[in-house]
Amino acid sequence: MTASATGRLVKDGLYEQFARVGKAVAHPKRIELLDLLCQGERSVEVLADAAAMTVVNTSAHLRVLRESRLVATRREGTRVFYRLADDAVCEFFFSLRDLAGDRYAEVDRIVRDFFEARDELEPVNRDELLSRAGDGGVIVLDVRPREEYEAGHIQGAISIPLADLKGRMASLPREAEIVAYCRGPYCVLAPQALELLRRRGFTARRLEDGFPEWRRAGLPIVIGEDPSSDRHPDPTTEVTGS
Amino acid sequence: MTASATGRLVKDGLYEQFARVGKAVAHPKRIELLDLLCQGERSVEVLADAAAMTVVNTSAHLRVLRESRLVATRREGTRVFYRLADDAVCEFFFSLRDLAGDRYAEVDRIVRDFFEARDELEPVNRDELLSRAGDGGVIVLDVRPREEYEAGHIQGAISIPLADLKGRMASLPREAEIVAYCRGPYCVLAPQALELLRRRGFTARRLEDGFPEWRRAGLPIVIGEDPSSDRHPDPTTEVTGS
DNA sequence: CTTCTGTTCTATAGATTTATAGAATATGAT
DNA sequence: ATCATATTCTATAAATCTATAGAACAGAAG
Numbered sequence: 001m002t003a004s005a006t007g008r009l010v011k012d013g014l015y016e017q018f019a020r021v022g023k024a025v026a027h028p029k030r031i032e033l034l035d036l037l038c039q040g041e042r043s044v045e046v047l048a049d050a051a052a053m054t055v056v057n058t059s060a061h062l063r064v065l066r067e068s069r070l071v072a073t074r075r076e077g078t079r080v081f082y083r084l085a086d087d088a089v090c091e092f093f094f095s096l097r098d099l100a101g102d103r104y105a106e107v108d109r110i111v112r113d114f115f116e117a118r119d120e121l122e123p124v125n126r127d128e129l130l131s132r133a134g135d136g137g138v139i140v141l142d143v144r145p146r147e148e149y150e151a152g153h154i155q156g157a158i159s160i161p162l163a164d165l166k167g168r169m170a171s172l173p174r175e176a177e178i179v180a181y182c183r184g185p186y187c188v189l190a191p192q193a194l195e196l197l198r199r200r201g202f203t204a205r206r207l208e209d210g211f212p213e214w215r216r217a218g219l220p221i222v223i224g225e226d227p228s229s230d231r232h233p234d235p236t237t238e239v240t241g242s
Numbered sequence: 243m244t245a246s247a248t249g250r251l252v253k254d255g256l257y258e259q260f261a262r263v264g265k266a267v268a269h270p271k272r273i274e275l276l277d278l279l280c281q282g283e284r285s286v287e288v289l290a291d292a293a294a295m296t297v298v299n300t301s302a303h304l305r306v307l308r309e310s311r312l313v314a315t316r317r318e319g320t321r322v323f324y325r326l327a328d329d330a331v332c333e334f335f336f337s338l339r340d341l342a343g344d345r346y347a348e349v350d351r352i353v354r355d356f357f358e359a360r361d362e363l364e365p366v367n368r369d370e371l372l373s374r375a376g377d378g379g380v381i382v383l384d385v386r387p388r389e390e391y392e393a394g395h396i397q398g399a400i401s402i403p404l405a406d407l408k409g410r411m412a413s414l415p416r417e418a419e420i421v422a423y424c425r426g427p428y429c430v431l432a433p434q435a436l437e438l439l440r441r442r443g444f445t446a447r448r449l450e451d452g453f454p455e456w457r458r459a460g461l462p463i464v465i466g467e468d469p470s471s472d473r474h475p476d477p478t479t480e481v482t483g484s
Numbered sequence: 485c486t487t488c489t490g491t492t493c494t495a496t497a498g499a500t501t502t503a504t505a506g507a508a509t510a511t512g513a514t
Numbered sequence: 515a516t517c518a519t520a521t522t523c524t525a526t527a528a529a530t531c532t533a534t535a536g537a538a539c540a541g542a543a544g
Binding site: 006007008010011012013014015016017018019020021022023024025026027028029030031032035052069070085086088089091092095096097098099100102103104106107110114186188189192 | 333
């Protein structure tokens with residue numbers, strides 16, 4: 001075999017491997033699943049619900065992701081939990097998401113139409129939130145589903161899932177500034193929370209990105225349940241931002 | 243419309259956009275084209291030849307890349323030149339390539355079978371090459387095609403395309419150490435050059451990655467032709483590594 | 485103008501991917 | 515053991531993607 005024929009075989013083999021990653025992210029629902037898995041481990045059922053797909057369809061997409069080795073599984077009783085196979089997968093998702101944000105005016109338009117209409121004030125960046133987190137006047141609000149909060153949240157944040165926010169707003173102090181965060185810069189949860197809070201007269205802003213970016217930056221996180229959780233009422237706990 | 247229905251519309255729209263990038267890199271030949279374009283601008287014809295495809299097929303793949311806005315075009319006479327739409331696309335390619343390298347043992351196996359068999363000595367990293375580049379005992383050899391060299395090369399490198407190497411080895415000093423580089427860590431050109439050089443008794447190593455990584459690291463590069471080029475013989479120029 | 489070259493467009497057949505339905509499997513509870 | 519639940523497997527039709535061939539188009543040269 002000639003040297004150039006060998007070279008072509010090697011190239012074809014390598015690019016074939018690279019394309020396995022590409023094929024894995026060639027469907028919007030699989031990207032959505034990766035985004036969700038960047039938050040933490042999830043069962044098929046929960047993923048199906050979050051991504052608005054049937055369980056069977058979700059399972060098929062997860063299978064593609066698993067065969068491309070971007071995700072791994074763990075069985076616990078009758079449930080199968082999926083997780084990212086490596087932190088590098090989350091990094092790759094960020095890279096893809098940010099490239100799309102850079103290149104496509106459509107992303108910018110969607111962001112403007114949806115997000116900016118709900119941002120009364122400029123979003124808060126990570127450094128600003130970190131420097132103000134301890135001063136007591138800021139309440140950091142995690143509006144993701146409870147299970148995502150428990151899988152990991154910003155240190156000092158309290159958990160009020162968006163679905164519960166309407167009923168629990170009364171427990172928030174009116175004089176404090178609220179900073180809400182969710183899954184990332186394109187997640188709809190925090191903007192929707194801002195809309196509710198603003199209507200009731202709260203001063204609310206959102207963190208410009210979400211929990212995965214905070215964790216990636218090496219900033220303080222806590223794993224476990226919210227001390228103010230009303231699932232296990234306990235008179236010694238109180239709502240606090242620090 | 244309910245808030246959650248709006249949220250689903252926004253999510254679907256955003257993930258659809260993200261998937262445009264994914265679909266663009268879902269075919270090995272398109273990834274190969276992106277890799278080539280990371281070296282610099284190229285015409286359809288040259289790309290077709292380099293990727294071992296027909297011009298028509300290459301044009302179709304380039305169209306997909308252009309429609310996903312990862313590449314841009316420029317017409318010059320009868321030729322159309324393609325280039326990356328942004329440096330961020332090169333970064334994204336690196337991210338995808340490195341993830342595949344991390345996750346797939348297959349990549350490692352191909353690298354071992356092909357590359358390590360040709361590496362008599364350990365590859366040189368960028369810092370090591372930079373610190374030794376000026377000491378005269380090292381010849382930095384760019385074995386990519388001439389046009390890629392002229393589009394940008396490592397400062398001090400001389401251009402001997404792999405195809406010309408056999409005939410031009412005699413002009414290389416036997417006592418110097420040669421460091422060959424090409425398009426990147428998975429490019430076959432430098433390993434094939436090492437094999438030729440080693441057989442003739444030269445001490446040759448390769449740079450562990452290629453020109454795009456060197457440029458990305460902000461290290462010194464030069465654009466233009468090789469002063470030792472034999473296309474325009476000139477008695478005042480000489481082969482030198484500095 | 486015509487001709488030539490490089491590139492893109494159009495049509496098409498074959499291959500691959502996707503969503504869905506129904507069956508099968510695995511685990512835990514009874 | 516049987517039943518219930520969660521997930522995966524199998525089959526299939528629809529949709530999408532790919533490679534190829536031939537036509538069409540744009541610019542350069544005569």
